[in-house]
Amino acid sequence: MSVDVLIAEDEPSILDSLEFIFRRAGWSISSVADGEAAIAAVGETAPRVLVLDVMLPKRSGFEVLKHIRSQARTAGLPVLMLTAKGQQQDRRTAEALGANGFVTKPYSNAEVVDAVRKLMGGTA
Template sequence: MIDVLIAEDEPGILESLDFILKRAGWTIQTVTDGDAVFDAIRKLAPRVLVLDVMLPKRSGFEVLKQIKSESATSGLPVLILTAKGQQQDRRIAEELGADGFVTKPYANAEVVEAVRRLLGTAAP
């Protein structure tokens, strides 16, 4: 079991998220496309999923919809990442059951705080 699974295809953002979340004390694994998310969830049993909206193969919305519709994964907290100014993305994500929302570009502390809230823990 890991703390956080990150689904992000942009190398710079992925590296940044990996770094700040590891520095906060969590165990991290990453995937770079929508199809890989499901295998990773089954194999790694993450406590939180950080999910980009714009992913190759399957969008973050498709991934979110499937996660929330399956009983085995419906309880997994999902933090959605989206580009600045995409109000519609936020509305769609909320309708599909997203548990949290961070807009890119983001402040490192904002991401750490959002993950901490979803994990229901103080700093590790």
């Protein structure tokens, strides 16, 4: 069972909003609330795009990204990272680890949807 977007986000209210706007964009979604679940779900759901929060419990977003890039099967998965810290350092780390997009919270809904759409286009 494949989904369009896998969301890894631990803040329930943010997750709620993301789910809403992605559904409205016409995508199927699945969501997890921590890093370990994210790694497991990537394998199970084979999403077209992963939307990944940096500050996740258990394993951070960076760790998840690193793991995904190290696995041959998921190395090419487009990943959009979300961060609430807004520091240049995080963006550089994300790029170095191979994130395909980077959005700083708080974002506009259009910005996130556009970013995801762009990444889907890349793999479609």
